[in-house]
Amino acid sequence: MYWDKEKECMPQEELKNLQLRRLKEIVYRVYAFVPAYKEKMDEVGIRPDDINSLEDLKKLPFTNKQDLRDNYPFNLFAIPMSDVVRIHSSSGTTGKPTVVGYSKRDIEIWAELMARALCSAGASKHSVIHNAYGYGLFTGGLGVHYGAERLGASVIPTSGGNTKRQILLMQDFGSTVLTCTPSYALFMHEVIEEMGIKPSDLKLKAGIFGAEPWSENMRREIETKLEIDAYDIYGLSEIIGPGVAIECPCKNGLHIAEDHFIAEIIDPITEEVLPDGAQGELVITTITKEALPIIRYRTRDLTALQRDKCECGRTHVRMQKVLGRSDDMVIIRGVNIFPSMIESVLLNIPGVEPHYQLIVDRIGNLDVLEVQVEVSEKIFSDEIRKLEGLRKTLTAELESALGIGVKVRLVEPRTIERSEGKAKRVIDKREF
Numbered sequence: 001m002y003w004d005k006e007k008e009c010m011p012q013e014e015l016k017n018l019q020l021r022r023l024k025e026i027v028y029r030v031y032a033f034v035p036a037y038k039e040k041m042d043e044v045g046i047r048p049d050d051i052n053s054l055e056d057l058k059k060l061p062f063t064n065k066q067d068l069r070d071n072y073p074f075n076l077f078a079i080p081m082s083d084v085v086r087i088h089s090s091s092g093t094t095g096k097p098t099v100v101g102y103s104k105r106d107i108e109i110w111a112e113l114m115a116r117a118l119c120s121a122g123a124s125k126h127s128v129i130h131n132a133y134g135y136g137l138f139t140g141g142l143g144v145h146y147g148a149e150r151l152g153a154s155v156i157p158t159s160g161g162n163t164k165r166q167i168l169l170m171q172d173f174g175s176t177v178l179t180c181t182p183s184y185a186l187f188m189h190e191v192i193e194e195m196g197i198k199p200s201d202l203k204l205k206a207g208i209f210g211a212e213p214w215s216e217n218m219r220r221e222i223e224t225k226l227e228i229d230a231y232d233i234y235g236l237s238e239i240i241g242p243g244v245a246i247e248c249p250c251k252n253g254l255h256i257a258e259d260h261f262i263a264e265i266i267d268p269i270t271e272e273v274l275p276d277g278a279q280g281e282l283v284i285t286t287i288t289k290e291a292l293p294i295i296r297y298r299t300r301d302l303t304a305l306q307r308d309k310c311e312c313g314r315t316h317v318r319m320q321k322v323l324g325r326s327d328d329m330v331i332i333r334g335v336n337i338f339p340s341m342i343e344s345v346l347l348n349i350p351g352v353e354p355h356y357q358l359i360v361d362r363i364g365n366l367d368v369l370e371v372q373v374e375v376s377e378k379i380f381s382d383e384i385r386k387l388e389g390l391r392k393t394l395t396a397e398l399e400s401a402l403g404i405g406v407k408v409r410l411v412e413p414r415t416i417e418r419s420e421g422k423a424k425r426v427i428d429k430r431e432f
Contacts, residue, residue: 114147125152139241253318
């Protein structure tokens with residue numbers, strides 16, 4: 001059941017001692033070798049010798065995505081370029097890309113973490129892993145790939161795209177584990193149906209889905225349609241890539257690999273550290289990274305931490321499924337709205353497909369929200385009266401859940417653009 005029981009089931013006191021030792025080492029290293037961190041620490045009057053307990057972590061300044069952009073491309077690296085064996089990068093669509101470097105040891109740790117993650121979802125050396133995460137500068141594809149090889153499993157490096165061919169390969173190669181974004185998994189199901197294939201014709205047993213927030217209702221949708229167990233995985237390029245956290249078979253939160261990362265929850269406005277169980281922004285400190293150590297990175301992902309005992313036996317802290325991103329949140333007439341809140345409502349109503357888009361606009365001085373949602377073939381071809389009844393039901397349920405007025409627009413099946421990567425849920429047309 002475990003990839004590394006000794007590490008994943010480490011007693012809490014032993015784990016905290018390990019974290020503190022590694023935290024002190026990483027703080028000394030960034031202070032000595034990364035001028036930007038030395039400058040930040042000097043500004044707040046903190047030196048490495050001031051870090052003597054895990055509680056002292058909150059004395060250290062935050063790191064955010066802008067810091068990576070300001071130090072583009074390699075100024076946050078803590079090792080010489082001659083020791084950097086891999087470089088990944090974000091797309092940079094909203095500014096300079098963020099660049100991530102890895103030493104040989106970083107790659108080995110990443111492979112180990114991903115092997116743990118795959119094992120947590122039931123994979124083994126006997127698994128055939130169909131890896132439809134994107135390869136290249138995006139960390140998803142290669143992260144899963146190295147982890148699968150480390151586990152001893154067979155990996156099929158399909159990346160995204162050419163979905164019909166992917167499904168044929170799943171059939172022919174006997175894929176047992178699917179890795180991709182949850183929205184792409186649902187798109188795959190649509191194509192499977194179009195091809196006249198039944199999920200039972202495939203050997204898939206589990207899916208590991210991440211790179212975008214997704215609700216419990218979407219999990220049920222995926223599990224029902226593909227006839228698999230669906231697991232949530234969490235990671236981000238700036239920290240290491242996928243493998244920072246993953247669900248175990250209990251599916252009661254994602255275990256964070258605490259022997260490599262320290263997690264905090266803060267109030268995104270006041271930046272105060274919040275207690276376990278409180279919802280806020282996830283902050284992560286890497287404590288074993290060599291090339292790009294990151295201190296108190298503000299992920300912008302909203303979640304909560306829970307430390308009660310997990311039946312699987314793992315002792316590492318669990319994070320709840322990500323509600324959304326603080327920078328993806330839209331504020332409409334003073335109400336904070338996340339796509340996952342809307343998704344949870346939509347997927348509870350029969351006749352609605354799990355494909356939707358939120359259009360936010362300003363008409364006069366009033367912000368308005370339009371929810372475009374696909375309906376099933378049967379419903380769409382039905383009489384207008386039934387369609388209108390569904391629209392009214394959706395409107396009432398959404399307005400009750402969100403507390404604001406909503407315009408619902410029902411659209412034909414397969415008219416909302418599909419994505420092979422992260423789904424674009426929100427289009428904000430307002431001018432600020």
